Amino acid sequence: MNCKYCCVTCGAEADELSHHYKEGVIKIIHCKECQNPVDPYIELDDLLVFIDFVLLKLRAHRHVLFNIDKIKYNHIIKLSCALILANAYIKWFHLKNDQYQSIINQDHHIFYALEYGFYSNLFESFLEYTIRFGLIFLIAFAQWRQNWTRDRSMLLFRALILSSIGQLFILPLLIWSPDHRDYYGLLMSFIFTILCHTQALNASRLFSSLMSFLSSTIAILLSKYLLSIVSQNSFL
Template sequence: MAENDFRCVECNEKATELHRDYSNGILKITLCGSCQKPVDKYIEYDPVIILIDAILCKTQAFRHILFNTSLAIHWKLCVFCLLCEAYLRWSLRRSSEPSGDPADIIRYAKELEFYGMVALAALELSAFCGGVLLVLRASSRRLRGDGADLRPLLRALLLSCYGKVLLVPAVIWEHDFLPLCLGFIKLFVLTSNTQAVRVILNCRRRLAFWAVCAGLLSETLAARTGQTLAAAFWKGAVFD
C-alpha cells in the first residue's frame, strides 16, 4: 500500500503510517494529527471484533477494512455470492416443482438452469453496481472526469455484499420464515452497501442512500428483463 493511502478511522484524515517500529521491539500506534486519536485502533483488534463492528455498520470498521487493509478478496467473494444467490433461486424453484413427474425435464437441463441462474445473478449485480456508479459519477465531483478511479468504489461495493453468504444457511435450514429471512438479508446487504459508499466517498448519508436506491432500481429492471429473456429461451428450447 502506498504512503498517504491510510486514513484515520475516526476523522478520515490521511495518514502516512498506522504504527511506528522503534527497532528495539517496540511498536507504537500512530496518533492522528487532526483528532489526536489512534489512526487505526483496529490493527490491535481481533478479526472477530472487526467483523462484529462491520456487521454493526460502524464507520470506523468500514474505514479500517476499505482504506487500511489490502484485502483483495472482492472478486472471489463476488463469485461466491453469485453462486450462493443462484443456489438459492435454483433450490426454491426445484422445491416448487412437483417431484417424480415423468414429464420432468432431464437432469442436465436442470444443471443448465443453475448456470442460467448464475448468469442472471451476475447480470443483476452488474446492473446494481452500474446504477450506483452512474448516480455517483453524476453527483460527486470526485468521480467526474475521465481520470477518476472507480476501482476503490467497486471494491467497496463488492466487499460490502458479504452478507449474501447468509443465503446458503437460510436455504439449508429451511423453515416457515424463509421469505422474512431473505428480506432481512437483502436489507442488511443494502445497508452495508450504503455505508461502504459513504465511507469511500466521505459523502452525505443521503447521497449514498439514493445511489444505492438507483442501483436497486437498475437491478430490478435487469432482473425483469433477464427473466423475460430466460422464459423466452426455455419456451423456445421446449418447442424446438
Template sequence: MAAAMGYQCVECGFAIRTLYVQYSPGNIRLMKCENCKSVADEYIECEFMIILIDLILHKPKAYRHLLFNVLNQKTENFQGLLRNAIFGFILLDGYRCMLLNWQEGERRGSSSSIISLFWRYRKVFMACLVGNSLFLCVFLLATRILLNSSLTFSRFRDLLLVILVSSYFKIFLIAMMVWEFPLSVILIIDLFVVSSNTVALKVTTGSSTARCLGVCFSAHCVKLIATHALELPQIMWKNNFSG
C-alpha cells in the same frame, strides 16, 4: 475518495502516513491522528469478531479500518484479492438466485426432468450475468451523477472493492445450506446488503447518506427488476420447447 485509498484515521477520516510503529516483534505503538488526537486505528489490536460485530452494527470507523487500513490498492496481491472477491460475490449471488428459483419451481410444481433442470440452471446463470452487469453499470452511472465522482480506472477499482467487501452479508446465505430458513430471510439479507453498501460508499466518498442510499438503492432495484424480467420470456420459451 482518495485516488489510492491510503491509510485513514478511523475516527475522523483524516489521512495518515502510518498506523503504528513496530519496535520489535509483538511490540508496537499505535499512532495518534494529527487532526482529532485520537488513536488512528484502535482495531489493529482487536480480534476479528469485534471488527465483524462493529461492521454488522454499521459503525463507520469499522468500515474505514477495513476499506482504508486493511484492504486497499496498496495491499499486497491486490489483484488476487479483487479476483477472489469477485468470484465469491458471484458464487453467493448465484446460490441466492438458485434458492429463489427452486422455491418458485416447487410452488409451480415443476418436474425434475433433465430439461427442467437445464432451464432452471440456465435461468440462474442468466440472472447472475445480466443482473450483476446492470447493477454495476447503474451503480457507476449513479455514482457519477449523484455523487459527482469521476470514474478513472483507479477509482473504478476502488468502488468495485467497496461494493464487493460491503456485500459480506451474503455470506449468511451459506447457513441456508445447513439449516432450513424461510425465504423471507433472503429479503432481510438483501436489505442488510443495501444498508452496508450505503455506509461503505458514504465512508469512502464522504457524500451524504441520502445520496449514497440513492446510488445503492437504484442499482439494486434495477438488478431486481432485470432478474424478474428474465423470468417471463424464459418460461414462454421453455413451454414452447416442451410443447
C-alpha cells in the same frame, strides 16, 4: 487519494498507522485532526473486526476499505465470483424446491430443465450485480467527473464487493428451512445489503450519507426490476 491510510474516527488521511522503533517498540499513530488513534482495529483480532463490520460500524468499514493491506484485489475478484455463485444457487434452489414434486414423480424433463436453470440463474446473477454496480459507478462518475481516477474506480469496486456479503447470509436459511421460501430472511438480507452498501459508500468518501443511501437503494431496486423484466423472456 494519494495517502495510503485513513483515520477510522474522522476519515482524515494518514501516512501510517503505527511507527516502529528499535527493540521492537511499536507506537500507534494519532490522527492530526481528531487526536484519536488512527486505527485501533490493528490491535484487534480479525473476528472482532468482522463483527463490527457486520454491525455496520463506520469505523470498521473505513478500516476494511483503507487500512488492510492483506486484502488483495485477486481476493476481491474471488469474492465477487463467490457472491455471483451464491446468488445463482439461491435462485436455483428455490426453482428446484418449487418443482420438487415433479422430480419425485420422475419427470426427467423437469429435472434436466432445472439443471439448465442453474446456468440461467448464474447468468441472471451476473447480470443483476452488473446492473447494480454499473448504476452506482455511473452516479459516482457523474459526481466526480472532473476528478475521476482509476484509484477511485478500484476503491468503489472494493467497497461494493465487500458490502455485498449480506447475500451469503441467506445460505444458512436454505439449510434451516429448505421446504419453503423464507421471505422474512430474504427481506432482512435485502435491507441489510442496502444498509451495508450505504455505509461502505459513505466510508469510501465518494458519496455523502444521503447520496450513499439513495444510490444504493435505487441501484438495488432498479437492478431487481430490470432483471425481472429480462427473466420473463423465453431464453432465460
